[in-house]
Amino acid sequence: MPKDIKTMEDFSEYAGLSRPTVSKYFNDPTSVRKTTRDIVEAAIISSGYKPNLFASNLYRRKTHILGVIVPNSNDPFYMSLTRRIQRLAGLAGYLVFIQSSDGRPELEEHALETFQSMNVAGLIIAPLGIPSHHEKLAKAAESMPLVYIDSPLDETSPFVGTDNTQSFKLIVDYLTRSGDAPCYFGLPPLNSNVEDRKNAYAEAMNDLGFEPIYVPINEERTWNLEKFAFDATVRILKSGHFPAKTILCGNDRIAAGVSAAAYQAGLKIGRRQNDDLRLAGHDDQPFARFMCPPLTTVAQNSKEIGRLAVELMFQKLGETRDTKTLLPANERILLNAEIMLRMSA
Numbered sequence: 001m002p003k004d005i006k007t008m009e010d011f012s013e014y015a016g017l018s019r020p021t022v023s024k025y026f027n028d029p030t031s032v033r034k035t036t037r038d039i040v041e042a043a044i045i046s047s048g049y050k051p052n053l054f055a056s057n058l059y060r061r062k063t064h065i066l067g068v069i070v071p072n073s074n075d076p077f078y079m080s081l082t083r084r085i086q087r088l089a090g091l092a093g094y095l096v097f098i099q100s101s102d103g104r105p106e107l108e109e110h111a112l113e114t115f116q117s118m119n120v121a122g123l124i125i126a127p128l129g130i131p132s133h134h135e136k137l138a139k140a141a142e143s144m145p146l147v148y149i150d151s152p153l154d155e156t157s158p159f160v161g162t163d164n165t166q167s168f169k170l171i172v173d174y175l176t177r178s179g180d181a182p183c184y185f186g187l188p189p190l191n192s193n194v195e196d197r198k199n200a201y202a203e204a205m206n207d208l209g210f211e212p213i214y215v216p217i218n219e220e221r222t223w224n225l226e227k228f229a230f231d232a233t234v235r236i237l238k239s240g241h242f243p244a245k246t247i248l249c250g251n252d253r254i255a256a257g258v259s260a261a262a263y264q265a266g267l268k269i270g271r272r273q274n275d276d277l278r279l280a281g282h283d284d285q286p287f288a289r290f291m292c293p294p295l296t297t298v299a300q301n302s303k304e305i306g307r308l309a310v311e312l313m314f315q316k317l318g319e320t321r322d323t324k325t326l327l328p329a330n331e332r333i334l335l336n337a338e339i340m341l342r343m344s345a
Helices: 008-015 019-027 034-047 053-059 076-091 105-117 131-140 164-178 192-207 225-239 252-264 302-316
Strands: 065-070 095-100 122-125 146-149 159-162 183-185 246-249 278-280 297-299 332-335 338-340
Touching: 008 019, 008 034, 019 034, 065 076, 065 105, 076 095, 076 302, 095 105, 105 122, 105 131, 122 302, 146 302, 159 302, 164 192, 164 246, 164 278, 164 297, 164 338, 183 192, 183 252, 225 252, 246 252, 252 278, 302 332
Parallel strands: 065 095, 065 122, 122 146, 146 159, 159 332, 183 246, 246 278
Antiparallel strands: 297 338
């Protein structure tokens, strides 16, 4: 049995390798020869050694830690996105720490300060878009690379997300060709993406010769989107009806709340002639295909957004791994969405 192995020096002696070689392996397994890699991995199995990578990262001038901040860790889109980031960065030898701002500006600011104190190599963030935070994030970008996802900070910041203009043009065009023009059930004022989607809907309607129609909603800031939409729909149906038979929602979680309230009111949702409402969403979150009826929506590619965000971060760190991916010089990547036609519209 090996003696107690507590430090990397102990492990290096046990494996019969130099300390720098072992350290090089733990920084990036692909940076050492396969024969060396096999020796280290066999020694890890036989000794049960687990290096304190977090501690060793903090002592480096350039850490192998990435920070991620999202507005809501329970949102299916952000859950899928952070899993993808964590997996790809982990394969490249980076530790990933994820914090949720829970939609609260003070928590976003605290998360930013925490990651700065940890000396992270870079930060991937879906910002709330609070004006007071623009200056803080711009200042942070002077000391570490920042990549924005889902919602850009401004028109020039490094960003990976969905092209809302393209996605809303796609869904509005389909809805107007297959039935009446849709009214828009927007999101509460959570980040700049909310206004971007509202404007993209208006542009798509105007391009087709229709006047935009908006469902009246409260301006409360909440990430409980299903309840937000459910309560609003209940109020609307009690006092009358929606301004149009077809409802296009800012995302699928809003559509889920509308669907539940409509069902409770005895309304039928679907694309058949005798149905009361047509309903469409945006994002294609995992539950959308299992709603009743299944939700027509446009799909964001969360896995590709996550992959490109990691690649863009590696490019900014000078460690580009995927040489086949050509990233734009202006560091702004907008992905096209794909329409998912189902029974709700």
